[in-house]
Amino acid sequence: MFPGAGLRRFTAPVRKEGGVLAEAGELAKPGQDQGSAPHILVVDDNLANLKFVRSQLSGVYKISLAKSGEQCLAMGAKSVPDLILLDIEMPDMDGFETMERLKGHDLLNRVPVIYLTANRDPETEVRALESGAVDFVTKPFEKDILRHRISLHVSFNHYQQQLEDTVKELEDSMVASFSGLIECRDGNTGGHVVRTRDYVALLGQLLLERGLFPEELNQKELSLITRAAPLHDIGKIGVSDAILLKQGKLNDDEYEQMKMHTVIGAGIIDKMYKRAPTQHYLNYAKKIAESHHEKWNGGGYPSGLSGTDIPLCSRIMAVADVYDALVEDRIYRPALPHDVAMNIMKEEKGKLFDPVLADVFCENHLMFKRH
Numbered sequence: 438m439f440p441g442a443g444l445r446r447f448t449a450p451v452r453k454e455g456g457v458l459a460e461a462g463e464l465a466k467p468g469q470d471q472g473s474a475p476h477i478l479v480v481d482d483n484l485a486n487l488k489f490v491r492s493q494l495s496g497v498y499k500i501s502l503a504k505s506g507e508q509c510l511a512m513g514a515k516s517v518p519d520l521i522l523l524d525i526e527m528p529d530m531d532g533f534e535t536m537e538r539l540k541g542h543d544l545l546n547r548v549p550v551i552y553l554t555a556n557r558d559p560e561t562e563v564r565a566l567e568s569g570a571v572d573f574v575t576k577p578f579e580k581d582i583l584r585h586r587i588s589l590h591v592s593f594n595h596y597q598q599q600l601e602d603t604v605k606e607l608e609d610s611m612v613a614s615f616s617g618l619i620e621c622r623d624g625n626t627g628g629h630v631v632r633t634r635d636y637v638a639l640l641g642q643l644l645l646e647r648g649l650f651p652e653e654l655n656q657k658e659l660s661l662i663t664r665a666a667p668l669h670d671i672g673k674i675g676v677s678d679a680i681l682l683k684q685g686k687l688n689d690d691e692y693e694q695m696k697m698h699t700v701i702g703a704g705i706i707d708k709m710y711k712r713a714p715t716q717h718y719l720n721y722a723k724k725i726a727e728s729h730h731e732k733w734n735g736g737g738y739p740s741g742l743s744g745t746d747i748p749l750c751s752r753i754m755a756v757a758d759v760y761d762a763l764v765e766d767r768i769y770r771p772a773l774p775h776d777v778a779m780n781i782m783k784e785e786k787g788k789l790f791d792p793v794l795a796d797v798f799c800e801n802h803l804m805f806k807r808h
């Protein structure tokens with residue numbers, strides 16, 4: 438079956454002459470009707486070539502023209518195209534280097550690229566395809582063939598993205614189901630998983646806006662950490678009901694068993710990650726499950742890690758987890774008012790919490806307050 442069969446069909450239009458034109462470095466001119474036509478970014482150092490390609494594709498696609506690899510990257514970042522037609526032989530940054538930069542670009546690494554070149558050398562074609570291009574077309578080209586190839590790759594990429602989105606939705610609903618099962622068992626009042634995920638996302642965003650932890654955190658990593666957060670207590674599946682639902686204080690032996698939910702959780706997620714190694718959020722989920730009860734001062738469990746030896750994702754989770762535990766009803770005590778909880782959160786700066794995270798949380802505490 439063709440990938441994406443059964444999903445909403447998307448077909449790049451193949452029409453004849455007339456339509457949208459744009460000069461190099463610009464999108465189509467204001468006022469021109471671009472409709473939902475796929476956006477094609479054409480990259481060539483030769484202006485005559487650019488204009489010729491534009492004349493062959495106009496009326497079918499929304500066309501942008503870039504005279505260099507640098508311009509391609511800058512324009513693509515401003516308006517992500519549906520496909521890039523890339524020349525190989527260009528001064529300064531050639532097509533291969535441009536491709537390498539595209540593949541390393543957060544926004545552009547999934548845009549299909551077709552090399553459009555006068556170079557007919559088979560070795561170049563092999564190198565081009567190995568570099569990550571979806572196709573290789575030599576000049577002079579037959580207009581309708583190029584249009585159909587573009588249409589094919591734009592459609593295929595669209596199907597692929599829809600399929601990936603669907604798989605992600607299924608995975609997220611599976612994670613939510615797992616987490617919901619744990620929540621049913623551990624005596625919390627419900628909603629802890631969703632609330633802590635939202636606190637993680639908010640605290641992470643505040644860190645990003647302040648340029649903190651640039652080596653460890655960017656928007657993409659935060660998205661993975663946020664997806665991973667709901668699995669933090671999955672190891673409680675291996676802890677008995679008698680302990681999870683005990684009304685009074687746990688004795689030493691029970692507490693040791695409760696602490697094991699971190700190790701059990703990391704083990705469960707490790708197996709999931711080995712079966713699905715492309716699901717990088719599971720790498721964060723494993724770290725979070727294992728070390729969300731570690732303390733900045735080394736007094737936590739299971740390993741007694743301290744400071745930055747505790748992964749950042751787990752330090753963020755710890756703030757979210759503790760705040761939620763304080764302001765919501767627990768099986769052993771009623772919810773604390775926000776102000777009382779905040780006194781405890783401040784008190785734990787540098788003890789339980791990373792001081793930087795504690796400061797950002799406390800300075801923005803009203804954003805976290807629910808009631």
Ligand SMILES: [Fe+2]
Pocket residue numbers: 669670698729730
């Ligand atoms: Fe936990």
